[in-house]
Amino acid sequence: MPPFSRISVLGPGLLGGSLALALQARRPDADLRLWARRPGAEAEIRARGIRAAFFTDASAACAGADLVILATPVETMPALAEVIARTELAPDAVVTDVGSVKGSVVNALSPILGDRFLGSHPMAGSEKTGIATARADLFEGAACLLTPGPGQDARRLRALWESLGCRVLEMSPGEHDRKVARISHLPHWLAVVTTLAALRGDPEAVACAAGGFRDTTRVAGGDPDLWTGISLANREALLASLHEASSVLTELVEILAKPDEEALRRCLAEAKSLRDLLPAAQP
Amino acid sequence: MPPFSRISVLGPGLLGGSLALALQARRPDADLRLWARRPGAEAEIRARGIRAAFFTDASAACAGADLVILATPVETMPALAEVIARTELAPDAVVTDVGSVKGSVVNALSPILGDRFLGSHPMAGSEKTGIATARADLFEGAACLLTPGPGQDARRLRALWESLGCRVLEMSPGEHDRKVARISHLPHWLAVVTTLAALRGDPEAVACAAGGFRDTTRVAGGDPDLWTGISLANREALLASLHEASSVLTELVEILAKPDEEALRRCLAEAKSLRDLLPAAQP
Numbered sequence: 001m002p003p004f005s006r007i008s009v010l011g012p013g014l015l016g017g018s019l020a021l022a023l024q025a026r027r028p029d030a031d032l033r034l035w036a037r038r039p040g041a042e043a044e045i046r047a048r049g050i051r052a053a054f055f056t057d058a059s060a061a062c063a064g065a066d067l068v069i070l071a072t073p074v075e076t077m078p079a080l081a082e083v084i085a086r087t088e089l090a091p092d093a094v095v096t097d098v099g100s101v102k103g104s105v106v107n108a109l110s111p112i113l114g115d116r117f118l119g120s121h122p123m124a125g126s127e128k129t130g131i132a133t134a135r136a137d138l139f140e141g142a143a144c145l146l147t148p149g150p151g152q153d154a155r156r157l158r159a160l161w162e163s164l165g166c167r168v169l170e171m172s173p174g175e176h177d178r179k180v181a182r183i184s185h186l187p188h189w190l191a192v193v194t195t196l197a198a199l200r201g202d203p204e205a206v207a208c209a210a211g212g213f214r215d216t217t218r219v220a221g222g223d224p225d226l227w228t229g230i231s232l233a234n235r236e237a238l239l240a241s242l243h244e245a246s247s248v249l250t251e252l253v254e255i256l257a258k259p260d261e262e263a264l265r266r267c268l269a270e271a272k273s274l275r276d277l278l279p280a281a282q283p
Numbered sequence: 284m285p286p287f288s289r290i291s292v293l294g295p296g297l298l299g300g301s302l303a304l305a306l307q308a309r310r311p312d313a314d315l316r317l318w319a320r321r322p323g324a325e326a327e328i329r330a331r332g333i334r335a336a337f338f339t340d341a342s343a344a345c346a347g348a349d350l351v352i353l354a355t356p357v358e359t360m361p362a363l364a365e366v367i368a369r370t371e372l373a374p375d376a377v378v379t380d381v382g383s384v385k386g387s388v389v390n391a392l393s394p395i396l397g398d399r400f401l402g403s404h405p406m407a408g409s410e411k412t413g414i415a416t417a418r419a420d421l422f423e424g425a426a427c428l429l430t431p432g433p434g435q436d437a438r439r440l441r442a443l444w445e446s447l448g449c450r451v452l453e454m455s456p457g458e459h460d461r462k463v464a465r466i467s468h469l470p471h472w473l474a475v476v477t478t479l480a481a482l483r484g485d486p487e488a489v490a491c492a493a494g495g496f497r498d499t500t501r502v503a504g505g506d507p508d509l510w511t512g513i514s515l516a517n518r519e520a521l522l523a524s525l526h527e528a529s530s531v532l533t534e535l536v537e538i539l540a541k542p543d544e545e546a547l548r549r550c551l552a553e554a555k556s557l558r559d560l561l562p563a564a565q566p
Contacts, residue, residue: 123493143491169490179488182481187499189535190480192554194473197528198465199557205462206560207452208426210406214561215498216470221558224551232542242536245480249532252472253525259515268507271475274482275504277489278497 001156003163004067006031006090010058010080012045014126015098016071017134020050022164025136035061044131059087066090067160069120070097073226074105074233081112089116094157096120100180101233102147102173110149118157119147119173121180122166127222140165145180147173181237186245188227189238191220284439286446287350289314289373293341293363295328297409298381299354300417303333305447308419318344327414342370349373350443352403353380356509357388357516364395372399377440379403383463384516385430385456393432401440402430402456404463405449410505423448428463430456464520469528471510472521474503 032052042054055061099105102119109117124142144166148154158168195217255263315335325337338344378400385402392400407425427449431437441451478500538546
């Protein structure tokens with residue numbers, strides 16, 4: 001299976017821009033193309049040193065491609081998929097995305113693109129968005145979750161992500177959404193809860209903040225539009241995780257209200273042992 | 284008012300060890316003494332390059348001191364205060380602490396030490412504990428909260444913390460405990476909730492973790508004994524903050540369950556604008 005050689009990236013934000021930078025560094029042989037809605041995006045990508053051919057016509061950007069990567073907000077993907085479906089790609093072409101949810105994306109895109117579509121989710125990003133924050137090493141050491149359907153072969157796509165430095169895991173779209181609700185969307189929401197509960201009633205308390213507040217709430221500085229879209233697209237799994245969080249919070253509040261010192265120590269020790277599962281070196 | 288010249292630090296953990304390193308760098312003229320319960324601590328402090336005179340007898344460590352800094356867990360402070368009260372300090376001596384709560388510490392220590400005691404809380408630390416993690420620059424740029432009682436003059440103590448790089452704020456012990464419950468203890472508990480809700484039901488989801496999970500839950504890797512003590516000592520203010528967090532969580536879950544897209548976007552935008560109050564450069 002030859003590596004992809006004509007790669008179109010749609011959407012030059014943090015992820016699309018980082019993909020372009022990483023691909024031109026790691027795959028200088030590939031024919032790289034970048035699409036954006038706005039003509040003004042070209043100056044921005046050139047300012048970041050991206051040499052890819054630039055298009056504002058999505059069909060022209062994808063013609064003949066053997067890999068198309070959708071790096072736009074999830075709500076805009078179906079319309080782009082319709083354009084791609086009407087475009088002549090390479091015969092063995094693969095279309096993938098970098099969206100934070102997979103069930104709704106696969107359900108929306110597979111009927112349009114058929115077996116060409118195979119979802120990806122590189123677990124990399126930042127509370128910052130846009131091409132200005134893109135970096136060639138964004139995917140280095142990150143997990144990338146692929147969601148091949150029955151009978152779909154993910155090897156060629158896996159090799160691409162591995163060439164960018166990712167650890168690749170394969171799972172179903174449903175399992176993806178449940179795991180990512182736990183490990184990414186829930187932490188985002190609890191960072192929002194922490195920020196609102198801490199500062200709504202006393203914004204001046206921010207003057208006392210140290211590293212704990214800064215890190216615990218970092219992602220709450222993320223783009224509200226982006227996170228509205230992600231939350232609605234993974235609503236069911238996120239609600240299940242939020243109900244779990246609500247039960248845990250109730251349990252801990254009861255323990256502290258009593259107070260039951262031994263139960264408190266046990267819960268804090270349980271949380272520490274679970275947190276310590278995270279490898280220290282992981283990005 | 285001359286600066287303190289004979290300084291005793293009690294407890295060579297992360298904070299006490301960092302104080303010793305910072306004082307010997309910034310105040311090489313001061314006579315610095317360090318007390319630990321365990322004789323074995325001496326080899327550990329020497330290994331970190333701390334040159335202070337070492338004592339396992341707290342009274343000997345404090346004799347003649349014009350500043351005593353309690354850097355032990357809050358539960359052990361009253362017994363040490365009794366020893367200090369029986370020791371002849373310098374006539375104008377100040378005793379302070381670095382504990383994470385102030386109401387209960389001031390209530391316990393002021394009757395023993397009288398007006399000599401004036402609480403401090405440098406907002407610096409780490410999920411790691413112990414002398415191995417001590418650093419001379421730990422206090423650089425950190426907020427330090429002082430809680431002088433009526434008629435107490437905090438200027439000399441303020442100058443000391445400022446000489447270590449702190450931004451000093453003064454407030455009552457009650458206000459301290461409410462602000463710190465919001466900005467430090469609540470984030471700690473919600474990091475614990477996030478970790479338990481994310482991983483109790485599926486520890487393998489940790490393989491998908493990225494920077495969001497890592498940062499949001501970092502402090503949940505902290506010492507369970509230390510945080511049991513802090514939580515119990517600031518129980519009332521922490522419970523008030525946790526009830527606030529529980530209301531916010533319920534509000535957000537209702538919005539997502541509907542779903543009310545506009546209300547969701549509004550809450551995420553409110554959280555972002557509050558989080559953005561934190562100066563980017565703050566440690």
